[in-house]
Amino acid sequence: MTGTSLKFTPRQIPAYLLALLLVVSLLAPVLPLQDPLLMDTAARFAGPSAAHLFGQDEFGRDILVRLIFALRNSLIVAFAAAILAGFIGTALGVLAGYSRGLTEMLAMRIIDIVLCFPPLLLAMLAVTLYGPGPVTLIPVLAIVFVPSFTRVAHASVLSVRSQDYVEAVRSMGASNARVMFSTILPNIAGPLIVQFSFTVAVTVVLESGLSFLGLGVLPPAPSLGLMIGTGRATLAQAPMLLVWPCAALTAMILILNAFCDDLRDRLDPKFSKIRGQ
Amino acid sequence: MSIAETTTKPGLSISGLNISFRNKDGWTSVVRDLGFDIAPGETVAIVGESGSGKSVTALSVLGLLPQQSTRIEGSIRLGDKELLSLSPKDLKALRGNDIAMIFQEPMTSLNPTMCIGEQIAESIIAHRGISKAEARAEAIRLMEKVHIPSAARRYGEYPHQFSGGMRQRVMIAIALACKPALLIADEPTTALDVTIQAQVLNLIKELQEEEGMAVLFITHDMGVVAEVADRMVVMYRGDVVEEGTTTEIFANARHPYTKALLSAVPQLGSMSGSNDPQPFAIYDINTGLAAEASVLQSTVDTSxxxxxxxxxxxxxxxxxxxxxxxxxxxxxxxxxxxxxxxxxxLAIVGESxxxxxxxxxxxxxxxxxxxxxxxxxxxxxxxxxxxxxSRSVQMIFQDPFASLNPRLTVGRAITEPLRIHKLATEKEQDEIAASLLTRVGLSPEIAKRYPHEFSGGQRQRICVARTLALKPSVIIADEAVSALDVSVKAQVVNLLLELQQEMQLGFIFISHDMAVVERISxxxxxxxxxxxxxxxxxxxxxxxxxxxxxxxxxxxxxxxxxxxxxxxxxxxxxxxxxxxxxxxxxxxxxxxxxxxxxxxxxxxxxxxxx
Missing domain, CATH: 3.40.50.300 (P-loop containing nucleotide triphosphate hydrolases)
Incomplete structure (x- = not known):
């Protein structure tokens, strides 16, 4: 929040890494990369070389390029689903926590019902009904994660709404919408941001799991789950085929969590003072 | 106080006590060269405002300060035992047996899942090792002793069924369970209503006479000091500024800070013969001289x-x-x-x-x-x-720490009402914030800072500035000065009176504090x-x-x-x-x-x- 944050500190490493990850995966189609689907059957399971830094897979495709595109797919699905779930879930939770009474009862009970379904099972059910692919995956994953946002938002609103500053804004004549979204919402942002990071990470894992089962991204499009699935089959011949996507998945989740942790601290005005001293 | 038992009880003797806390840049001294004695059967009050080091002193006697980050030098003796050199195990045995403490917050210092009687009995068993049945009888006897009506029947009730005053009685009963030589009371009546406060103070005095304990009473309230203490120690930012018998200090305070503190205490009955409010005389803490109190014009316009x-x-x-x-x-x-x-x-007074x-x-x-x-x-x-x-009626709340949104800068907080009612452009808002801050006696530069950087008194001024943004005709002040230190309280009351003079505001002043009400209403x-x-x-x-x-x-x-x-x-x-x-x-x-x-x-x- 102050000028000190411009200086490089180790705490900012996750932010830079995430930025790198986002830039590379967003710009992947326009970067001078190979076609991730281009096969070269002569060079199946070829080791690392100058042209293919991470080597080539069972069809001779460049592993690095496929990893980049797989991360791109995973991130698009995960962020889209988490943002969608975050919007719906937070709105519902704030509304339920602030208005109490019947609205609260209805919203929270509906959420409880959704919460009863195991996420993976619900996703598998929807995918079997509507067919695999990102267009099904995003709304399904969003529905799966709406309840967690609602619960977090609801609980935080209950503790914030009894604070005097909320009463104070109401006594100034603020409308309910204003109280909910410009006074309460910023004050519950901390836990919601952590929830968001958690959701993105879990969505990446869930998306990989579904793809691994053949219910997510469809081959030949690259996906971390698919790559792990096929890598498993050729584990004895080329173990690196399994190691690379697993490492990429782990790294991405760690970066996301570290970044969101730091973000939450930074958004707290008290924190910037402590650091500024 | 002349019961035979009293002679056997030891007194407390503190000398040359220095306490420092570790922070990032090294050690911060919080108590410097403190020394006083409490004889058995005597009450000594440590008086001071927030940050004076009075509670820290109490905790050091009990050995409850965190060992890693605290440095304590000097001597604290109970009878012939040096408490500072005791091992943690011996200290633990001492707490409850020889020294007991009652706290400010009776609402949170009892276990909500255990019935009252058992909580008292538990401490009796822990320290005296008697049977359950005996402990039960003893607990009922103690409950009667602290005047809990129909004690035997209420033995099995839970804390939520007790009022604040009754819970504080329970806390006193637990503290007295082992007939301690020293009772430390840390603001024991601050959270209580005034009639209940009087009862609890009476009770402490009565029990002290019966048991011959030494009592260390920690408070910021001069009225309470005058009620209970034989001698008093006035602390200011870690230093003892004055020490002596209560009668002597009240009659003839020497240190400017004590004078300032005493003069800021609202006195009931000081206003008889006048119909209008009167500002407090503000004393300078360094010189002890009173600033000229302005004479107020009558502002009431009954038409x-x-x-x-x-x-x-x-x-x-x-x-x-x-x-x-x-x-x-x-x-x-x-x-x-x-x-x-x-x-x-118009003041509205009453208890909780x-x-x-x-x-x-x-x-x-x-x-x-x-x-x-x-x-x-x-x-x-x-x-x-x-x-x-709502443009005509604005409200000031009791807790200045809770009534400002921690995510808004001071300037944004003050002008929030203007944005709600869409009354000013961004640039006008900045100007209004600056002028309102000046009006309530703060520097306009602080508009860019966040509320947590300010003290309670400053925050309450910020809240006052916020209520003025819409130029209301009525301000409702709900216990607006109750949470403030006496000297700050006097300043905020004076500010409200000044604003009334200037803008002919109507105030609804909600308070339980009769003495402040007498001044302002x-x-x-x-x-x-x-x-x-x-x-x-x-x-x-x-x-x-x-x-x-x-x-x-x-x-x-x-x-x-x-x-x-x-x-x-x-x-x-x-x-x-x-x-x-x-x-x-x-x-x-x-x-x-x-x-x-x-x-x-x-x-x-x-x-x-x-």
Whole structure:
């Protein structure tokens, strides 16, 4: 929040890494990369070389390029689903926590019902009904994660709404919408941001799991789950085929969590003072 | 105090005590060269404002400061034992047995899942190792000793069934379980209502005489000091600035800080003969000289009624059968009528549960009344007019730490009302914030900073600035100065009076503090269990209280004058009754009698006969 944050500190490493990850995966189609689907059957399971830094897979495709595109797919699905779930879930939770009474009862009970379904099972059910692919995956994953946002938002609103500053804004004549979204919402942002990071990470894992089962991204499009699935089959011949996507998945989740942790601290005005001293 | 037992009990002796806390940049000294003695049967009070080091001293006696980050030098002796050189194990044995402590917050210092009697019995068993049955009998005896009515029956009740005052009695019973030589009382009555405070203070004194304990009393309230302490130690930012017998210091304080502190203490009865409010004289802490208190002009203009409240009632159901039939209700506010003229301050006084804060919320439209009406400047307050009327009525809250949004800068917080009502551009807002900050005595530069960087008094000034942004005609101050240190309290009261002079504001000043009310108000309304029992000009209420409740309230206020200690009437050990009534309760029709012009008293009901 102050000028000190411009200086490089180790705490900012996750932010830079995430930025790198986002830039590379967003710009992947326009970067001078190979076609991730281009096969070269002569060079199946070829080791690392100058042209293919991470080597080539069972069809001779460049592993690095496929990893980049797989991360791109995973991130698009995960962020889209988490943002969608975050919007719906937070709105519902704030509304339920602030208005109490019947609205609260209805919203929270509906959420409880959704919460009863195991996420993976619900996703598998929807995918079997509507067919695999990102267009099904995003709304399904969003529905799966709406309840967690609602619960977090609801609980935080209950503790914030009894604070005097909320009463104070109401006594100034603020409308309910204003109280909910410009006074309460910023004050519950901390836990919601952590929830968001958690959701993105879990969505990446869930998306990989579904793809691994053949219910997510469809081959030949690259996906971390698919790559792990096929890598498993050729584990004895080329173990690196399994190691690379697993490492990429782990790294991405760690970066996301570290970044969101730091973000939450930074958004707290008290924190910037402590650091500024 | 001359019981044979007392001679065997050791006293406390502290000398050359220095305490420092570790922080990032090294050690910060919080208590410097503190020394005093407490003889058995004697009460010594440590007095100071927040940050003076008084609570830290108490914790150091108990050995409760974190060892890693604290450095304690000097000597704390209980009898012939040096406490600072004891091992943690010996210290633990000492706590409870020889030294006991009672805390400020009786609401949170009891275990909510254990019944009261067991909590007392538990500490008896832990320290004396007697059987359960004996401990039970002993616990009941202790409960009787601290005057808990029908002790045997209440043995099995849980903390939530006890009021704050009764919980503090339980805490005292636990502290006394092992007949300690030293009782440390850290602001034990600060969170209690004034009549309950008087009872608890009486109880501590009485028990001390019986047991011959030494009592170390920590407080910021000079009135309480005058009531209980034999000697006092005044602390200011870690240093002892004055020490001596209470009578001597009250009569003849030498240090400027003590003088400033004493002069800031509101004295009940200091205002007789005057009808208008009067600012506090502000003493300079370094020189001890009083700044010239300005003489106020009368601001009341009775031709303009700002606020007219008629027959206002609000009830909340607290218990329902599954068919929705209400079996119990809180009658929070019952048939309240009052008016406020331009430039007038009406104080609403009462204890917890009297409905005074609820009345404030009803006036601002934060709650909707069950019956009755509120008119502001002639316009009725309803849910559809609340937003527009809120420009005329603004509110200041009790807790300055909770009433500012931690995510808004001070400047944004002050101008928030303007944005809500879309009254000013961004640039105008900055200018308004700067001028309001200057108006309440703060530097306009702080607009860019966040509320957590300020002290309680500064924050309360920020809150006052915020209420002024809309240029309201009525300000409701709900315990606005109750959470502040005495000297800061005096400054904020003076600020409110100045603002009233300047803008002819009407104040509804909600408070339990009779002495501040006497300073600030033109008229006073006394509330009890949701009803106004007495209302009238301030001078009339204070010089001639008619209703028994008003009298009890005024009598219970601690008198900051140790020489008048013996004049005190004994306050009966009654609890404040609860406004929860059965579902079929019929509100009795109340009639009021006019004692003198404008001074109305509710006809005293049968419940007051005694």
């Amino acid at each position: 303009e009624v700002l606020l007219d409240v008629k027959d206002l009632s609000v009830r909340f159901p607290v218990q329902q059968t599954i068919f929705g039939k209400v079996t119990a209700r809180v009658h929070a506010v019952e048939n309240v009528s009052l008016t406020l003229a331009r430039g007038e301050t 549960g009297s409905g005074k804060s609820t009345t404030g919320k009803l006036i601002t439209g934060l709650l909707h009344p069950t019956a009755g009406k509120v008119e502001i400047c002639g316009k009725p307050m309803r849910s559809d007019t609340r937003q527009s009327l 033109h008229r006073v309304a006394v509330m009890y269990l949701g009803e106004i029992v007495e209302i009238g000009p301030r001078a009339a209420i204070f010089s001639n209280p008619v209703h028994p409740y008003t009298r009890r309230l005024i009598e219970a206020v601690p008198v900051p004058d140790p020489s008048r200690r013996s004049d005190r009437h004994k306050i009966a050990d009654s609890e404040i009754r609860s406004p929860v009534r059965a579902g079929d309760y019929i509100v009795p029709t109340r009639t009021y009698r006019e004692v003198s012009p404008g001074h109305l008293v509710q006809e005293v009901g049968p419940e007051w006969a005694a």
